[in-house]
Amino acid sequence: MESSSNLLEKVLTDLKKVGGIEAAAIASRDGILLKSIMPMEQYAETFAAMSATMLGAAETAVTELDKGIPDRVIVESEHGKLITIGAGPKALLVVLTTQNAGLGLILLEVEKASKQVKEIL
Amino acid sequence: MVNSMLETGIPRLDEYLSGGIPEGKTLIYLNHPGVEGDVFGMQTLYHCLTTGNNCIYIASSLHPKMLIDQFSEFGWAMDKYKDRLNVIDAYSSLVGDISSEKYIVPDPEDINSITEVIDQVIKDVPKGSVFVFSSLSTIMDLCGEENTINAVRSWNKSAKTNKIVNVYNFTAWPYTESTLAQIKTDLFNCVINVGGIAQQVIYGQYFGVAKADWLKLQEKSMLFRVLRPGGIKIYLPKILVTGPFNAGKSTFVHSLSTRAVSVDRKGTTIALDHGHIDYKGFSADIFGTPGQDRFDPIIKMISGEAMGVFLVVDSTNPENFNRAQQMLEITTGYGLPYVIIANKQDMPDAISIDDIRTRLNLPEEIPVVSTVATEKRGVFEAFEMLVERITGGI
Numbered sequence: 368m369e370s371s372s373n374l375l376e377k378v379l380t381d382l383k384k385v386g387g388i389e390a391a392a393i394a395s396r397d398g399i400l401l402k403s404i405m406p407m408e409q410y411a412e413t414f415a416a417m418s419a420t421m422l423g424a425a426e427t428a429v430t431e432l433d434k435g436i437p438d439r440v441i442v443e444s445e446h447g448k449l450i451t452i453g454a455g456p457k458a459l460l461v462v463l464t465t466q467n468a469g470l471g472l473i474l475l476e477v478e479k480a481s482k483q484v485k486e487i488l
Numbered sequence: 489m490v491n492s493m494l495e496t497g498i499p500r501l502d503e504y505l506s507g508g509i510p511e512g513k514t515l516i517y518l519n520h521p522g523v524e525g526d527v528f529g530m531q532t533l534y535h536c537l538t539t540g541n542n543c544i545y546i547a548s549s550l551h552p553k554m555l556i557d558q559f560s561e562f563g564w565a566m567d568k569y570k571d572r573l574n575v576i577d578a579y580s581s582l583v584g585d586i587s588s589e590k591y592i593v594p595d596p597e598d599i600n601s602i603t604e605v606i607d608q609v610i611k612d613v614p615k616g617s618v619f620v621f622s623s624l625s626t627i628m629d630l631c632g633e634e635n636t637i638n639a640v641r642s643w644n645k646s647a648k649t650n651k652i653v654n655v656y657n658f659t660a661w662p663y664t665e666s667t668l669a670q671i672k673t674d675l676f677n678c679v680i681n682v683g684g685i686a687q688q689v690i691y692g693q694y695f696g697v698a699k700a701d702w703l704k705l706q707e708k709s710m711l712f713r714v715l716r717p718g719g720i721k722i723y724l725p726k727i728l729v730t731g732p733f734n735a736g737k738s739t740f741v742h743s744l745s746t747r748a749v750s751v752d753r754k755g756t757t758i759a760l761d762h763g764h765i766d767y768k769g770f771s772a773d774i775f776g777t778p779g780q781d782r783f784d785p786i787i788k789m790i791s792g793e794a795m796g797v798f799l800v801v802d803s804t805n806p807e808n809f810n811r812a813q814q815m816l817e818i819t820t821g822y823g824l825p826y827v828i829i830a831n832k833q834d835m836p837d838a839i840s841i842d843d844i845r846t847r848l849n850l851p852e853e854i855p856v857v858s859t860v861a862t863e864k865r866g867v868f869e870a871f872e873m874l875v876e877r878i879t880g881g882i
Contacts, residue, residue, distance in 0.1 A: 416760065423785075
């Protein structure tokens, strides 16, 4: 049990090594923070809750329109990008990038990490 | 006869133990590897000092200076209590270090050497003193399992005769079955389990009373967090705030929280409010839902794994009570504890608490708390009541 917590931490540490990734967190689908690597730890809970709501709202919106389940939610803003992706039925993964980060490699790594998280849980 | 009880200083634990540890009894914090269990012994030591007890700290895992330094991480100033704190140094001789403590174990690898010093200290300190062992597992690693168990037996016996309380920190490394079994069953008067959980997907740490031979035991475990500074706090990962449109849910979340954020448009919550509160030994995350029924999918989504619910109603608007009942059904489908917040009680047309109780058709044991969220009136009382219902006070 304790070891899976360590495993989740490792997934995040590995993810953080990817160029352009500033912060990463794993949360339950209903918004409880499980693990995070963030410069501002005190906001991690809020970050997790909001990301879960965002992904959930996106899934509800798209599924209602018969377009299947969304792969991910990407928020693009002036100072960076926020990527939220489901990681199995229980959890989700959120990543915050730097301003000029290219999405190609990051999306690939995020996808990989989300699969690892799914397996751990 | 009721002896004076020694408080552990761990939130809720003293209530579970009906007041604390009686004189002459012994308690062990049985920590699973990987959890922050050592803090329990430290917090108990510090609490006992603040409540005017004489304490003895047996330093076996690190140099006493470093062990005492660790307390400052939690904001616990040990300097103030110097005259009531004695340290037994069962470490320095091991590494050939200089010790400035009055009591030094000459050979920490010999259990008799430790016992001799303890016996000496017992003679020097007043009755009712508290012995806290920083780490029984390190003593066990140095002196052998059987020797240590036998020694603990004699230490506990002299605790009984000298009306002393022994508190041990112990990490349950893979020792032999029989060692662990003795520790869990007959060696101590009280065993507190400190472990980690992966229930659902919450990765948390919990503690629970596994044994306490002076009372009838209630099965109860509590999630906790270790704050620096602050020490051990009961952790409630999710408390839900729900209720009809315009009842004051967001205001309630904000007035309760140490810090909070909302996703809203024109004053109406469209996604959720999120707040965090640190209050009287409790640390909780508060999730506020939207009120309008078009957001019901979101309410269902974020209400998973909640530990308790605040239902906020507008006391001036009884027409909305049907909706309130409906929301209660959505969120407490699994029989969660809840408290009704009768908000806007300062308005002239607010209906009475009794009236609200009748109209919502509430069972008698459900508290209805009168609040004015805009002025923070009643919100902390409500929080205490819900926490009480969640953690099941005695």
